[in-house]
Amino acid sequence: MKFATEAIHTSYDHNQHNRAIMPPIYQNSMFCMHEIGEDIPYRYSRVANPTRKTLEDTIAALEHGVAGFAFASGMAGIDTIWRTFLRPGDTIVAVADIYGGAYDLLTEVYAQWGIKVIFADLTLPENLDAVLAAQPVKMLWLETPSNPLLRLVDIAALTQKAKAHGVLVGLDNTFATPYLQNPLDLGCDIVFHSATKYLCGHSDVLMGVAAVKDEAVAAPLRTMLMNTGAVAGPMDCALVLRGIKTLAVRMDRHQYNAAILAQRLQAHPAIEKVFYPGLPEHEHHALAQRQMRGFGGVVSVYLRQDSRAAANSVIKNLQLVQMASSLGGVESLVNHSASQSHSGMSRALKAQLGIREGLLRFSTGIEDIEDIWADINQALNTVC
Numbered sequence: 001m002k003f004a005t006e007a008i009h010t011s012y013d014h015n016q017h018n019r020a021i022m023p024p025i026y027q028n029s030m031f032c033m034h035e036i037g038e039d040i041p042y043r044y045s046r047v048a049n050p051t052r053k054t055l056e057d058t059i060a061a062l063e064h065g066v067a068g069f070a071f072a073s074g075m076a077g078i079d080t081i082w083r084t085f086l087r088p089g090d091t092i093v094a095v096a097d098i099y100g101g102a103y104d105l106l107t108e109v110y111a112q113w114g115i116k117v118i119f120a121d122l123t124l125p126e127n128l129d130a131v132l133a134a135q136p137v138k139m140l141w142l143e144t145p146s147n148p149l150l151r152l153v154d155i156a157a158l159t160q161k162a163k164a165h166g167v168l169v170g171l172d173n174t175f176a177t178p179y180l181q182n183p184l185d186l187g188c189d190i191v192f193h194s195a196t197k198y199l200c201g202h203s204d205v206l207m208g209v210a211a212v213k214d215e216a217v218a219a220p221l222r223t224m225l226m227n228t229g230a231v232a233g234p235m236d237c238a239l240v241l242r243g244i245k246t247l248a249v250r251m252d253r254h255q256y257n258a259a260i261l262a263q264r265l266q267a268h269p270a271i272e273k274v275f276y277p278g279l280p281e282h283e284h285h286a287l288a289q290r291q292m293r294g295f296g297g298v299v300s301v302y303l304r305q306d307s308r309a310a311a312n313s314v315i316k317n318l319q320l321v322q323m324a325s326s327l328g329g330v331e332s333l334v335n336h337s338a339s340q341s342h343s344g345m346s347r348a349l350k351a352q353l354g355i356r357e358g359l360l361r362f363s364t365g366i367e368d369i370e371d372i373w374a375d376i377n378q379a380l381n382t383v384c
Ligand SMILES: Cc1ncc(COP(=O)(O)O)c(C=O)c1O
Pocket: 073, 074, 075, 076, 099, 101, 102, 143, 147, 172, 174, 175, 193, 194, 195, 196, 206, 207, 208, 325, 326, 341
């Protein structure tokens, strides 16, 4: 089956659920046993729940993995994955422009528990060689395209290098979604999503999901999730299952709008630079063409006036596009990364990574592009 069909029909058999066309919401904490030791498929929802299982199987199918997982939030998912495979004394190497919340988790929690954390600019795959040569590494954590500057890394090249050193590779695929990129096919062991974003798509659920390439990785992750209990609830799973059914059409529209927005932003006098992997000028456009099946719905810009005041003027003058701390929903959003997603980073690190005060990230929704553009254009005109 092609993706759009699979997203609607995979992993659910209505014959096993009273012919219900949509997966029922098993809003249960437990399931009845008729005798001691009875072997029943579900006992307690922290361990497994039928609605969550349908979602987990769906993610596994769409990401070409053997098993899926659904967590209470994206960060709960990242934490569960890292805690499963990292022990005090181990080293994790993460892409330098990792999502701000994941950066905070590594520096504020994992480093305190004796995990060695290395952030590396891996936009050139060769940069990984020196890191791998300098010490044993347990895990490599990639994120591509990255948040908010949409930098790409070469998944196949990096994975090949990591595998030669026996390193486990995880990848945050939130921005691309399985519609545009399947990291397990490129050699990764674990693919992760903040399902809060495109997979849900309607800004009404907080969730993380993951899929893994083989059972040897799935088994310890399953045990950790069961023991620590950061599982997604049945209602949220049903909402994300519903979101996934329209993922293909939503992504097509997000990308259509984002491509037009990126082109028009390039010509606006208030803009110094536009970041969108679909633009031929983007530093990783060729890699994006090779590695992805589309360029996604997020467009970031540097304002010519690189100040919080200018960014705030644009934000305050937007009428349709709302300022909010997320992305990937049907509505267009703007984010000021320096004070929102990446506020935990030091000023020096933000400067090094290019998280300027005059950086704005637009999550292009699926409204009519002319309405989106009219709003952003008039707001930008206030800082010309
Ligand atoms: C790329 C990326 N990864 C992970 C997360 C964390 O997910 P959540 O907010 O669902 O915990 C986010 C949230 O913004 C994100 O953008």
